[in-house]
Amino acid sequence: MRSLILKTATRLLLPLMLLFSVFVLIRGHNEPGGGFIAGLVAASAFALYAIAYGVNRAEDALHISTINMIGGGLLIAAVSAAFPLLVGDPFFTILWLPFDLPIVGKAGTAFTFDAGVYLVVIGVTLTIIFAMAETEED
Amino acid sequence: MLLAVLSGFILALFAPSIHRATREYTGWLLALLPAALFLYFAGYIQTIADGEVVSSSISWVNLLDVRLDFMLDGLSLLMVLIITGVGTLIVIYAGGYLKGDALIGRFYAYLLSFMAAMVGVVLSDNLITLFIFWELTSITSYLLIGYKHNYDDSRAAALKALVTTGAGGLAMLAGFILLAVASGTWRISSLDTHAQLIQQSDLYLPILILVCIGAFTKSAQFPFHYWLPGAMAAPTPVSAYLHSATMVKAGVYLLARMSPSLGHTDEWTLIVTSVGVITMLMGGYLSLKQYDLKRILAYSTISSLGMLIMLLGWNTKVAIEAAMLFLLVHSLYKGALFMVAGAIDHETGTRDIEGLGGLWRVMPMVAIGTLLAALSMSGIPPLLGFIGKELIYEATLEYEFDVEFVLTFLPALLTFLAVIANMAAIAVACMVTIQPFAGKLKDTPKHPHRAPIALWLGAVLLGIVALALGLFAQIPSKYLVGPAAEVVYGNDLTLKLSLWHGVTPMLILSIITIAGGVMIFWQRYNIRPILNYFDPGAYIGPDLLFVNGIDALPSSAKRFTLIFQSGKLRYYVSIIVLTLIFLVGYVIIARVELPTDLTIEDVRFYELIIPVVILIGVTFVLFSRSLLFTVAALGVIGYGESMIFVLYGAPDLAMTQFAIETLTVILFVLVLYKLPPLVTFSTRRARYRDGIIAIAAGAMITTLILVITALPKEAPLTEFFAGASYDEAQGRNIVNVILVDFRGFDTLGEIIVLGVAALGVYALLKLRPGEFSKTADIDDPEPVIKDDRSAVEE
Numbered sequence: 001m002r003s004l005i006l007k008t009a010t011r012l013l014l015p016l017m018l019l020f021s022v023f024v025l026i027r028g029h030n031e032p033g034g035g036f037i038a039g040l041v042a043a044s045a046f047a048l049y050a051i052a053y054g055v056n057r058a059e060d061a062l063h064i065s066t067i068n069m070i071g072g073g074l075l076i077a078a079v080s081a082a083f084p085l086l087v088g089d090p091f092f093t094i095l096w097l098p099f100d101l102p103i104v105g106k107a108g109t110a111f112t113f114d115a116g117v118y119l120v121v122i123g124v125t126l127t128i129i130f131a132m133a134e135t136e137e138d
Numbered sequence: 139m140l141l142a143v144l145s146g147f148i149l150a151l152f153a154p155s156i157h158r159a160t161r162e163y164t165g166w167l168l169a170l171l172p173a174a175l176f177l178y179f180a181g182y183i184q185t186i187a188d189g190e191v192v193s194s195s196i197s198w199v200n201l202l203d204v205r206l207d208f209m210l211d212g213l214s215l216l217m218v219l220i221i222t223g224v225g226t227l228i229v230i231y232a233g234g235y236l237k238g239d240a241l242i243g244r245f246y247a248y249l250l251s252f253m254a255a256m257v258g259v260v261l262s263d264n265l266i267t268l269f270i271f272w273e274l275t276s277i278t279s280y281l282l283i284g285y286k287h288n289y290d291d292s293r294a295a296a297l298k299a300l301v302t303t304g305a306g307g308l309a310m311l312a313g314f315i316l317l318a319v320a321s322g323t324w325r326i327s328s329l330d331t332h333a334q335l336i337q338q339s340d341l342y343l344p345i346l347i348l349v350c351i352g353a354f355t356k357s358a359q360f361p362f363h364y365w366l367p368g369a370m371a372a373p374t375p376v377s378a379y380l381h382s383a384t385m386v387k388a389g390v391y392l393l394a395r396m397s398p399s400l401g402h403t404d405e406w407t408l409i410v411t412s413v414g415v416i417t418m419l420m421g422g423y424l425s426l427k428q429y430d431l432k433r434i435l436a437y438s439t440i441s442s443l444g445m446l447i448m449l450l451g452w453n454t455k456v457a458i459e460a461a462m463l464f465l466l467v468h469s470l471y472k473g474a475l476f477m478v479a480g481a482i483d484h485e486t487g488t489r490d491i492e493g494l495g496g497l498w499r500v501m502p503m504v505a506i507g508t509l510l511a512a513l514s515m516s517g518i519p520p521l522l523g524f525i526g527k528e529l530i531y532e533a534t535l536e537y538e539f540d541v542e543f544v545l546t547f548l549p550a551l552l553t554f555l556a557v558i559a560n561m562a563a564i565a566v567a568c569m570v571t572i573q574p575f576a577g578k579l580k581d582t583p584k585h586p587h588r589a590p591i592a593l594w595l596g597a598v599l600l601g602i603v604a605l606a607l608g609l610f611a612q613i614p615s616k617y618l619v620g621p622a623a624e625v626v627y628g629n630d631l632t633l634k635l636s637l638w639h640g641v642t643p644m645l646i647l648s649i650i651t652i653a654g655g656v657m658i659f660w661q662r663y664n665i666r667p668i669l670n671y672f673d674p675g676a677y678i679g680p681d682l683l684f685v686n687g688i689d690a691l692p693s694s695a696k697r698f699t700l701i702f703q704s705g706k707l708r709y710y711v712s713i714i715v716l717t718l719i720f721l722v723g724y725v726i727i728a729r730v731e732l733p734t735d736l737t738i739e740d741v742r743f744y745e746l747i748i749p750v751v752i753l754i755g756v757t758f759v760l761f762s763r764s765l766l767f768t769v770a771a772l773g774v775i776g777y778g779e780s781m782i783f784v785l786y787g788a789p790d791l792a793m794t795q796f797a798i799e800t801l802t803v804i805l806f807v808l809v810l811y812k813l814p815p816l817v818t819f820s821t822r823r824a825r826y827r828d829g830i831i832a833i834a835a836g837a838m839i840t841t842l843i844l845v846i847t848a849l850p851k852e853a854p855l856t857e858f859f860a861g862a863s864y865d866e867a868q869g870r871n872i873v874n875v876i877l878v879d880f881r882g883f884d885t886l887g888e889i890i891v892l893g894v895a896a897l898g899v900y901a902l903l904k905l906r907p908g909e910f911s912k913t914a915d916i917d918d919p920e921p922v923i924k925d926d927r928s929a930v931e932e
Contacts, residue, residue, distance in 0.1 A: 113886075
């Protein structure tokens, strides 16, 4: 099953797909896209990698554990939602930076919240896929 | 005033650490707070007696109009003085009673929190605030009853009390909300002026019943009385404080507080009086059957609470005066008697009255406290209890109604019943005084010795107060009971209490009562077998109902689970789909006009291709003999749907669907090898059944879409979001703006659910039963349900 073609193609595809997922995430506020879709794209990239190279290599490539990714994503999302409380606005008020950032454009807590969603989706999808793939390898 | 309420909670936080520093002096030290509060509120006595009301208000939840409104009037003053006064003595007493107990620091924390919550209840001038403090008293009561948490019965009793009073509290909350709807205000002090509005509203009866349920559960009225005797599992300071002097009076307080706005109607009199009378008689009857000191006192407390409720239901001027006076009297003597019972238990190791005797020789101070309290309980002059009893008889004898259902003999009947209940109370007073203290010293599990000062101080002080207030009866009538009764009655009244009225019917009734009570005590060994002969509680009764109900919960939950959680995915899917078919199908058939115009125009070539591709995919799924092939065909169907989304302008949906389809296929491939080769598990009949369900679901969805597309092409939502998403949320992609901004709360909830689901999958796949001992310290990964599953197999 570990074909050379798949391996070579995956090595090229992984960075491209990840780049694409970030692109989808960033443009999400104005064009079709967003954290959820972007997360799925990134997750499929790593799923492909896991099929080509095995789960262990894929987990190494990810650098952090998928469970921590879920936790980190939830934390980022929750902090984004709670941050306005610090400046006296109600929970989940979206705050915007007064100036545009390069590449990202308008930046605010909506974007960081979406980034949290992105991480959670990657983490959840990969947790399930890796767990299933690993039991299969046993 | 806010600080006065909150100080108890604040001190409770530090109570355990203070205890670590001061050890056995902690009780004396912590008692300074209730003592200071007592003095603080006592400072208002003159102001309140002059007819003023002290109030304070702080905004809390503006959006819901919930404010921290506090108010001190005659009624709250009487209650708050009882709470802080008895509280001071109880904290000292607890220090002596639980000396050396490992968790006593925590006990102080619970006790002080309870006191603060109780002060909050009686000072609240806002319905919601009152409810919150009310529930806080239930929770602290739960913690205190379950203080000895390593005992089964202690935990069960705590739970019983919490479930009962908690459920009552919820009923009360519902009543409060209706009350606010009917009256238009959350402020309790404004309710009185809306009394007519409330009582003429259609909601009046529901409000009255719900509020009464709250009050009856808290004050242990029939049929909710069963939790109180169980609550005696708590350490005695708790029984003395919560379950006789204060918390159980919260229901009485609530009805007294609501009396001006809800009272003076036929319904009020009927419900409140009859429940009170039943409780009063039942409590008296049950108290005579007991041998355990604390249980005797518990049932006698139920009886007294019933009498208070009865008086509030009767609701005449004298009845209210009597209720307020008896509230004070009862808190003084019953608190003292409980403390005495605890002291006896502590020193001798038993609470069985038949095993006690002659203790006055060893514990003279405890005996004095008991004697004063028992005399007040029996209504012997010159104690305050005497005046209380006179006033109760005066109230029941009175007949100032022109209410239709009141028959002429009712006052006589009520008086007769009150006399009987009071006889039982006197017999109880004799039982708890004469039996343990008089006669010869008996052998007890522990050798009794002189009780330390902390154990007798409270009882003696409360007894002295009862004596002093009786001797100088004009003080309580002017400063304590009078102002409270005025609040409850809603009018000015002139209350004059005195010890000697001359020879009145009340005095004669008092003498009869005392004689009868002593007779019962004297003949107790002959009476008890008769009482025991009738024991309805063993066959029926709310306590049994409660216990059986709680027991039935897990077994019915199990049965329910076995039906709906069969462990078979195909049943789950069937249930979900069938529910959908019936709910949506019902609405479509019953409420919606089906579209008649079904002509199709302008079909493009590629629009035809996609359905054809999907149909081919479906055919392959149905008839394929290979798993891999089936999975691929399912993917084709999914991609076909995504194409439809692309064509009809939903790019976000299409992208998501594409990604999901891809990942689904990957997941399928990953587990494919583990699955057995494709064989037909289901019978022919099951397949026809599933086919019918599937076709019905398809038909239903098709109809639904036809109905929706036939709707007029106005889309206010789209327009709103199109405008608002750029103006307010600075984004042009409506879908994403809704996800992260307008409905961000939903999204946050959803990703949390996703995360939990992933953890669940991870745990199921990674933590095999064999690895449990290594990875997690859980002993038995639910083997029970697994066996039962086979029972439901088809």
